[in-house]
Amino acid sequence: MSLQTKKPYEALTTETVVQVVAPLNHFDDVNQLEIKEIGDGNLNYVFHLVEPATGKSLIVKQALPYAKVVGESWPLTLDRARIESEALIKAGEYVPALVPKVYHTDRQLACTVMEDLSDHLILRKGLIQGEVYPKLAEHIATFLAQTLFHTSDFFLHPFVKKEQVKAFINPELCKITEDLVFTDPFFNHDTNDFPEELKSSVERLWNDQTLKRETAKLKHAFLTRAEALLHGDLHTGSIFVTTDSTKVIDPEFAYYGPIGFDIGQFFANLALSYLSHFHHSKDQHKRQQFQAYLLNVIEDTWTHFTEQFSQLWHSKGQEAYMQVAGVEEDFFAQVLEDAIGFAGCEVIRRTIGLAHVADLDSIEDQALQLKLKEKALALGSTLVRERKQLTRISRFLETIRGVAHA
Ligand SMILES: Nc1ncnc2c1ncn2[C@@H]1O[C@H](COP(=O)(O)OP(=O)(O)O)[C@@H](O)[C@H]1O
Numbered sequence: 001m002s003l004q005t006k007k008p009y010e011a012l013t014t015e016t017v018v019q020v021v022a023p024l025n026h027f028d029d030v031n032q033l034e035i036k037e038i039g040d041g042n043l044n045y046v047f048h049l050v051e052p053a054t055g056k057s058l059i060v061k062q063a064l065p066y067a068k069v070v071g072e073s074w075p076l077t078l079d080r081a082r083i084e085s086e087a088l089i090k091a092g093e094y095v096p097a098l099v100p101k102v103y104h105t106d107r108q109l110a111c112t113v114m115e116d117l118s119d120h121l122i123l124r125k126g127l128i129q130g131e132v133y134p135k136l137a138e139h140i141a142t143f144l145a146q147t148l149f150h151t152s153d154f155f156l157h158p159f160v161k162k163e164q165v166k167a168f169i170n171p172e173l174c175k176i177t178e179d180l181v182f183t184d185p186f187f188n189h190d191t192n193d194f195p196e197e198l199k200s201s202v203e204r205l206w207n208d209q210t211l212k213r214e215t216a217k218l219k220h221a222f223l224t225r226a227e228a229l230l231h232g233d234l235h236t237g238s239i240f241v242t243t244d245s246t247k248v249i250d251p252e253f254a255y256y257g258p259i260g261f262d263i264g265q266f267f268a269n270l271a272l273s274y275l276s277h278f279h280h281s282k283d284q285h286k287r288q289q290f291q292a293y294l295l296n297v298i299e300d301t302w303t304h305f306t307e308q309f310s311q312l313w314h315s316k317g318q319e320a321y322m323q324v325a326g327v328e329e330d331f332f333a334q335v336l337e338d339a340i341g342f343a344g345c346e347v348i349r350r351t352i353g354l355a356h357v358a359d360l361d362s363i364e365d366q367a368l369q370l371k372l373k374e375k376a377l378a379l380g381s382t383l384v385r386e387r388k389q390l391t392r393i394s395r396f397l398e399t400i401r402g403v404a405h406a
């Protein structure tokens with residue numbers, strides 16, 4: 001359901017957010033709601049509304065006209081709320097169990113009313129605690145295969161696909177990724193954030209012309225290859241989990257881009273988790289087990305993804321060339337190469353760029369944190385530089401293991 005209010009934009013508060021949900025008749029009595037702002041991301045407000053008497057609850061997520069993490073000096077389009085809401089609805093057409101339900105979108109207020117997933121935990125937090133999620137790989141592979149296939153030229157009529165590209169033009173959010181993932185960490189830029197002790201490693205990275213040449217190709221792919229509707233920010237903070245359930249949230253960076261990008265971001269954040277468990281797992285046996293689990297998630301995600309995408313390729317493919325011998329193999333080889341390259345960029349930017357990850361930053365032992373960040377830089381550089389040689393998922397895993405244990 002999509003109701004439009006005529007009111008001009010205003011930042012919601014715990015008092016005014018009630019006005020957004022009242023017309024939905026979701027609650028028995030909106031005057032009895034307990035409301036908290038719970039946003040912990042970089043960009044938006046997230047309000048949690050619960051009615052204690054009935055246990056009914058909702059989430060209202062609102063975009064601010066600037067990036068919350070920096071403040072009003074970084075203006076940011078409110079259109080991202082529309083993109084996020086439409087991307088969730090689009091994903092819901094193919095994988096309804098893997099995204100929150102969207103109940104209402106308000107274009108003027110740049111907010112989305114959605115299902116409350118507070119019974120789930122943000123995957124990053126679960127992984128830091130060493131929790132195992134047996135269905136994660138299968139669920140994320142399904143999310144990736146279904147959303148990417150059904151929004152691509154393999155499935156859509158070219159006119160429909162181009163309409164979709166138009167609807168998901170997202171220049172300001174893409175620019176953030178172009179800068180923060182692909183550019184700034186590779187140059188001496190003021191958005192970068194790293195301790196002085198890492199300076200010599202960072203300078204080595206800045207002076208690595210091969211790395212920069214390869215990163216330029218990956219950035220160019222991100223800028224130009226409108227292959228499918230991406231989530232655009234599929235890190236472990238954008239995934240909610242329980243033992244049985246997985247929900248992907250926060251697709252405000254959605255746009256038409258290279259299929260390997262979402263896969264690479266997911267893999268990168270698992271690789272960062274792998275490194276961080278040299279700290280988070282106190283016991284060596286548990287650490288080895290958990291790190292093996294993380295690599296299994298990467299491997300199983302890739303295996304399930306290729307199986308499902310291939311099944312869709314053969315059952316629902318619309319493009320004449322899809323039946324030509326070798327085309328499918330070439331496609332998966334390109335996606336893997338891209339995913340590994342994008343993973344390398346994500347690992348580097350989460351280590352020395354503007355937006356870090358709690359997996360590494362929460363390590364109190366500063367010497368160990370530095371050592372692991374050095375490893376992250378080495379891993380990221382290797383993945384970008386050597387992605388063309390890592391032609392099997394097993395070689396990607398060997399690289400993570402090799403760099404981590406060097
Ligand atoms: N549907 C939801 N149900 C419960 N909590 C949510 C929901 N969506 C977001 N949150 C909470 O708000 C936080 C920030 O949400 P997120 O969508 O990642 O915002 P941002 O775009 O600012 O990064 C999440 O980490 C989670 O704790």
Ligand SMILES: CSC[C@H]1O[C@H](OP(=O)(O)O)[C@H](O)[C@@H]1O
Pocket residue numbers: 040041042043067069176177180233237238250354355
């Ligand atoms: C100034 S935005 C930095 C960073 O934040 C986004 O992540 P999230 O919205 O999940 O916190 C995205 O990864 C951006 O690159």
